[in-house]
Amino acid sequence: METLIGFFSRLFGLSADGVLPLTLAYSVCIGSLLGFITVYAMFAIWMERKVAAHIQVRYGPMEVGGWHGWAQSIADAVKLLFKEDLIPDGANKFMFWIAPAVVFCGVFSGFIAIPFALGVQIVDIHLGLFFIVCIASVEVVGVIMAGWASNSKYSLFGAVREAAQVVSYEVPAAVALLVPVLIVGSFRLGDFNAWQEQHGWLVFRNPFAIVAALIFFIASLAGCKRAPFDLPEAESELVSGFHTEYSGMRFSFFFLEEYASMFVAAALIATLFFGGWTLPFVHVSAWPVPFGIVILLAKVFAVIFMQMLMRWTLPRLRIDQVMAMGYKYLLPWGMLCVVGTALFEAKGWRWLPF
Amino acid sequence: MSGIRDYFGNISDALTSTVKGMGVTMQHFVSEPPITVQYPHEKLPMPPSYKGIHILEQDKCIDCKLCAKACPVDCIEIEAVHHGRVLEWQKFTIDYKKCIFCEFCIPPCPKDCIHMTSEFEVATDNPDGMIEDLLTWTGLRTEDRRAIDAAEAKRAGRAVEEPKNGGPAPGNPSPAGTEFTSKFAAGTWGAPGGAPAKADVPGAAGAAKPAAAAAGAADAGGLAAKTAAIRAKLAAGKGAG
Numbered sequence: 268m269e270t271l272i273g274f275f276s277r278l279f280g281l282s283a284d285g286v287l288p289l290t291l292a293y294s295v296c297i298g299s300l301l302g303f304i305t306v307y308a309m310f311a312i313w314m315e316r317k318v319a320a321h322i323q324v325r326y327g328p329m330e331v332g333g334w335h336g337w338a339q340s341i342a343d344a345v346k347l348l349f350k351e352d353l354i355p356d357g358a359n360k361f362m363f364w365i366a367p368a369v370v371f372c373g374v375f376s377g378f379i380a381i382p383f384a385l386g387v388q389i390v391d392i393h394l395g396l397f398f399i400v401c402i403a404s405v406e407v408v409g410v411i412m413a414g415w416a417s418n419s420k421y422s423l424f425g426a427v428r429e430a431a432q433v434v435s436y437e438v439p440a441a442v443a444l445l446v447p448v449l450i451v452g453s454f455r456l457g458d459f460n461a462w463q464e465q466h467g468w469l470v471f472r473n474p475f476a477i478v479a480a481l482i483f484f485i486a487s488l489a490g491c492k493r494a495p496f497d498l499p500e501a502e503s504e505l506v507s508g509f510h511t512e513y514s515g516m517r518f519s520f521f522f523l524e525e526y527a528s529m530f531v532a533a534a535l536i537a538t539l540f541f542g543g544w545t546l547p548f549v550h551v552s553a554w555p556v557p558f559g560i561v562i563l564l565a566k567v568f569a570v571i572f573m574q575m576l577m578r579w580t581l582p583r584l585r586i587d588q589v590m591a592m593g594y595k596y597l598l599p600w601g602m603l604c605v606v607g608t609a610l611f612e613a614k615g616w617r618w619l620p621f
Numbered sequence: 622m623s624g625i626r627d628y629f630g631n632i633s634d635a636l637t638s639t640v641k642g643m644g645v646t647m648q649h650f651v652s653e654p655p656i657t658v659q660y661p662h663e664k665l666p667m668p669p670s671y672k673g674i675h676i677l678e679q680d681k682c683i684d685c686k687l688c689a690k691a692c693p694v695d696c697i698e699i700e701a702v703h704h705g706r707v708l709e710w711q712k713f714t715i716d717y718k719k720c721i722f723c724e725f726c727i728p729p730c731p732k733d734c735i736h737m738t739s740e741f742e743v744a745t746d747n748p749d750g751m752i753e754d755l756l757t758w759t760g761l762r763t764e765d766r767r768a769i770d771a772a773e774a775k776r777a778g779r780a781v782e783e784p785k786n787g788g789p790a791p792g793n794p795s796p797a798g799t800e801f802t803s804k805f806a807a808g809t810w811g812a813p814g815g816a817p818a819k820a821d822v823p824g825a826a827g828a829a830k831p832a833a834a835a836a837g838a839a840d841a842g843g844l845a846a847k848t849a850a851i852r853a854k855l856a857a858g859k860g861a862g
Contacts, residue, residue, distance in 0.1 A: 318650065320655070321649070321650050321655065322646045322649050322650045323649070324649055324653050324654075324655055324656050324657075325655045325656070325657040326655045326657055326659065329659060576643055576646055576647060576650070577639075577643065579646055580639070580642040580643045580645070580646045581639065581642060595628075596631070596632060596635075
């Protein structure tokens with residue numbers, strides 16, 4: 268970010284704190300981020316279909332584009348963009364129109380605080396972790412707007428379920444995220460990378476960190492509305508939940524949002540528990556920047572693969588099971604992890620020899 | 622106490638079942654090759670009893686129209702002119718838009734000359750191409766004409782000579798009947814004298830292809846050519862066997 272501002276101020280011979288270089292730098296960042304999210308979402312959708320197909324002992328898309336149907340997502344995206352934009356009769360037009368944007372903005376904002384490599388971070392927020400957790404909640408508002416504005420009972424059911432589920436699971440997720448914060452002593456995401464480059468992966472710091480990582484993984488699945496927690500869009504019960512009435516480009520925004528929030532959750536897991544762009548025993552910070560990006564993306568896609576495997580393994584839970592899971596199991600165990608980690612850190616205990 | 626046991630039992634159940642299930646899916650993902658077939662590129666063999674499109678052994682057929690009468694959706698249309706026992710074929714069409722592949726047309730046939738193949742690809746984007754002519758020739762072949770001529774000559778001759786010979790010559794009962802032994806072999810199908818309409822369809826379609834207006838005709842020709850090739854192949858197999 269600072270590099271870009273410097274570049275533009277030098278390009279136009281302006282001072283670095285002027286409005287124009289700042290605007291240009293932000294535009295470039297946002298544009299490249301949008302492009303990245305779109306390309307990533309297309310790849311992730313193709314990957315999801317292939318993973319699902321091979322788990323079910325079939326091929327998945329094989330025709331479009333030649334090699335294993337790699338262009339299937341591009342074809343789907345083009346189709347979605349050119350479809351008619353339907354607004355149901357009796358819908359609240361403004362809310363219906365703005366809801367996908369709200370949903371997407373919530374997730375999109377989460378991307379700006381993720382450190383992709385040393386210095387590759389759009390805004391180095393001091394409370395970066397806190398920011399991501401908070402801004403991800405904006406999505407719920409958008410989903411409720413979508414469900415209510417659709418003037419459809421299925422949509423409203425989906426939205427209410429989404430509200431109940433996501434708000435519930437933010438609590439164990441946030442509690443689980445306190446464990447790395449306790450160990451590192453900072454909310455700044457860059458600090459987690461620096462700390463783990465020095466001390467090794469945080470997930471091996473103490474036994475409670477492993478449990479915390481598991482809890483955050485499960486809670487993030489629920490936060491992304493992924494199976495087995497896909498109650499807000501339960502196909503067998505609610506047609507497709509809160510986006511039943513959406514079509515074309517607006518629908519594609521909801522789709523994009525799901526995969527983007529998967530990326531944010533996976534990036535958080537990778538950064539907080541598995542070293543982010545660092546590797547154990549070597550100093551990635553001394554390497555060129557692309558290495559860091561590749562390492563982070565590899566870790567992120569490993570986590571995303573686990574999310575997909577989970578989706579195609581487990582059946583959907585009932586709503587009471589989802590609530591019981593959140594409040595009776597994840598939350599107490601998350602708190603136990605915080606207390607245990609605090610104890611370990613206060614006493615200086617180690618459970619592994621390194 | 623049982624509440625606590627339930628609580629921890631639930632946790633261990635959830636963990637073990639999830640881990641076991643993910644192991645199963647992972648095993649499928651890694652080691653099991655897909656069992657599905659990439660249909661247009663590779664095809665599974667259809668069983669011989671499969672009820673697909675029809676073939677007609679035209680030289681056995683006697684134009685009795687029993688198959689057309691048996692058809693519950695009236696999709697078979699037969700037209701032929703009778704010259705004694707020799708038939709001048711006009712058309713024998715099956716409308717595959719209507720056909721329900723019920724196989725009711727097969728059992729009534731007294732000559733056992735209509736069959737169903739295991740070929741099932743009749744889909745086309747041109748509805749006219751769905752009306753399929755089963756005939757391999759129309760009109761009269763040269764041998765048919767010869768048979769008719771022979772029969773007429775015989776009748777004329779018999780009218781004159783009958784009082785002398787007192788009956789037809791032994792071993793030559795019916796001139797038309799001798800012609801209609803099994804000609805069900807690929808070589809005899811494109812016989813000379815056959816009407817050009819059927820035989821020339823693939824060629825005509827090929828010639829018409831550059832004309833954009835004839836796209837539909839080309840498509841119909843494609844289906845006709847395909848089914849004709851299938852029938853020729855089946856006939857060759859049957860002749861060899």
